[in-house]
Amino acid sequence: MTQRVRIRWNPQAAESRTHAGAARGVRLAVEHLLQVSRARVPIEEGTLERSGTATVDEQELTGAVAYDTPYAVRQHEDMTLRHDPGRGPKYLEQPLGEEAATMQQIIAAQVRRALR
Known part of the structure; x- marks a missing residue:
């Protein structure tokens, strides 16, 4: 028994779905x-924590996390400041390094989902 299969490949649709998923x-x-x-x-009144935002440029497929207070950079970089346990300097840099693999998995899962 011979079976024939015809496949239509639409590269534009695949690229569009891949981009949307990414x-x-x-x-x-x-x-x-x-x-x-x-x-x-670092938390005292919660202002720094509330100032955090996540933005994405969907065309360039880039994202950013930012904290927008006058003292955000100093709190991030000054290793001599005292903070509550579990909170402190490098509050963005350290999680970025620690969560990089998880973030890659999140992106990959969405691309796979878009291509189903």
Whole structure:
């Protein structure tokens, strides 16, 4: 018994779906990083923690997490400041390194999902 299969390949659709999945993945990944970093932000009144934002450029497939207070950089970089346990300097840099593999998995899962 012989069977024939005809496959139509639409590269534009595959590329479009891949890009859409990657964009969603980047958004979820930077939101994950924001959540993890917020748990480590030095906290006194919560202003620094609340100033955290996650943004994504869907065309370039890039994302960023930022904290926007006048003292955010000093709190991040000054290793001599005293903080509550579990909170302190490098509140964004350390989670980025620690969560990189998880963020890659989040993006990959969204690309796979988009190609189903």
